[in-house]
Amino acid sequence: GIQVEQSPPDLILQEGANSTLRCNFSDSVNNLQWFHQNPWGQLINLFYIPSGTKQNGRLSATTVATERYSLLYISSSQTTDSGVYFCAVLGPLGSGGYQKVTFGTGTKLQVIP
């Protein structure tokens, strides 16, 4: 199946710093989502981004599908940004015509005051 790797696995930031998280995938995908999982386990949609660039406040994301990667930018980080960031891809049609969603390995972010 499709492999989805995220980097870095762990990241510690001082409040106010900027960061870039990366998601690499091994095969062509039909779509990609970025999620933030907060310390309470809630998975929050950040972006639904098959290609191109989107921005939402301090966050933005870029997907270059032809080169099989996506980037998540966090600017002016805040302590509430702490948690785990996952990308999830919708892969090629498998048996039965189903496109399987595969989550990446995650980046654990800790923002310190």
Added chain:
Amino acid sequence: DTEVTQTPKHLVMGMTNKKSLKCEQHMGHRAMYWYKQKAKKPPELMFVYSYEKLSINESVPSRFSPECPNSSLLNLHLHALQPEDSALYLCASSQGLGRERIEGNQPQHFGDGTRLSIL
């Protein structure tokens, strides 16, 4: 995502108990999913329902039994679970998979999860 509601939020059960997890959405989505997430790992797909029919079972043990009574509800019946089944169970929904072919690539919306502990 608060548009997908999961109950209970926490569940502690013995290995001989029978319990059910519930998931509800009112966004008109026709695809619903169960995921299992162990600590410090990404969510792993368990089941997919499309138009109330089971589309995918990712080789999940029979002690987990899904049910989709209607387009808004998804249940996960639990029986004779093992301690290693302790995990966060997440429900998600999306606009849908076509009845006869995959149509559209719609984002998934997740509930807050049920944290399950098996004694």
